[in-house]
Amino acid sequence: MILGNSKPAQVLEADGLQRRLPDGRQLLSDVYLRLTTGTVTGLLGRNGSGKSTLLQAVFGPQAVADASVRHNGRYVQPAYRQPGLVNYLPQTPLLPPNMTLRAAAQWLGVPTETAFARFAELRARQAEPVGRLSGGLARTAEALLLLHAPTHFTLLDEPFAGVSPVQLEELAAEIGVVRQRKGVLVSDHNYRLLLPLCQHLYLLTNGVLRPVSPEHSVEELIAHGYLPPTEPPLRQYSVP
Numbered sequence: 001m002i003l004g005n006s007k008p009a010q011v012l013e014a015d016g017l018q019r020r021l022p023d024g025r026q027l028l029s030d031v032y033l034r035l036t037t038g039t040v041t042g043l044l045g046r047n048g049s050g051k052s053t054l055l056q057a058v059f060g061p062q063a064v065a066d067a068s069v070r071h072n073g074r075y076v077q078p079a080y081r082q083p084g085l086v087n088y089l090p091q092t093p094l095l096p097p098n099m100t101l102r103a104a105a106q107w108l109g110v111p112t113e114t115a116f117a118r119f120a121e122l123r124a125r126q127a128e129p130v131g132r133l134s135g136g137l138a139r140t141a142e143a144l145l146l147l148h149a150p151t152h153f154t155l156l157d158e159p160f161a162g163v164s165p166v167q168l169e170e171l172a173a174e175i176g177v178v179r180q181r182k183g184v185l186v187s188d189h190n191y192r193l194l195l196p197l198c199q200h201l202y203l204l205t206n207g208v209l210r211p212v213s214p215e216h217s218v219e220e221l222i223a224h225g226y227l228p229p230t231e232p233p234l235r236q237y238s239v240p
């Protein structure tokens with residue numbers, strides 16, 4: 001496939017992902033996942049279904065036996081060691097609290113004017129240490145820096161957690177813009193914000209990852225039993 005900017009689409013695939021917990025529960029059962037540039041892929045599942053474990057298995061720090069991770073068909077495990085391939089926002093804070101946003105941007109190779117173009121408060125506070133920002137603002141900054149960093153793919157684990165309503169809309173819009181040149185995987189419990197962004201959607205239930213149509217409404221996904229009847233309370237995100 002050729003994208004609008006004439007660059008061939010990049011493909012990041014993982015298969016054979018297996019993870020059994022010490023208590024015997026099969027958390028991931030022969031999972032196959034495919035990401036392409038030019039799209040947002042949503043990853044949904046109940047609390048504790050293994051979404052974070054899956055993202056870590058793709059990114060690479062959590063080695064998974066028999067797994068195969070490939071970039072355009074070439075074996076790249078661990079993916080994080082491949083320059084310019086993929087970056088990852090974990091569920092926990094990424095940036096050290098004493099690092100300034102400006103230093104973080106330099107470290108990631110992103111001009112702050114680009115990453116924070118639509119976020120005046122972050123531009124104004126780029127000389128401050130991350131630990132002085134509210135948890136939601138720090139989360140927004142981390143997600144924006146990774147989205148604008150020069151990688152083909154970005155994996156975001158709960159980027160919307162703790163983010164204020166105004167910034168939520170802006171961050172979601174930014175994901176929609178960035179995906180024109182990147183492949184973005186987002187796992188989040190804010191289904192109503194996430195679903196409209198997605199061109200592809202996966203549901204992780206009982207260790208099995210299955211693709212579903214992103215055309216489904218949240219209500220349909222709940223009715224099919226894929227999602228809990230009520231959304232869990234948004235976890236508060238705080239920088240220690």
Ligand SMILES: Nc1ncnc2c1ncn2[C@@H]1O[C@H](COP(=O)(O)OP(=O)(O)OP(=O)(O)O)[C@@H](O)[C@H]1O
Nearest residue numbers: 021022027045046047048049050051052053054091
């Ligand atoms: N190394 C481990 N040893 C024991 N249990 C583990 C280990 N790693 C993960 N788990 C358990 O596996 C389950 C899945 O964890 P994971 O964080 O991947 O789920 P999740 O879908 O991201 O959950 P949430 O939506 O709540 O963030 C949890 O019950 C967790 O406690």
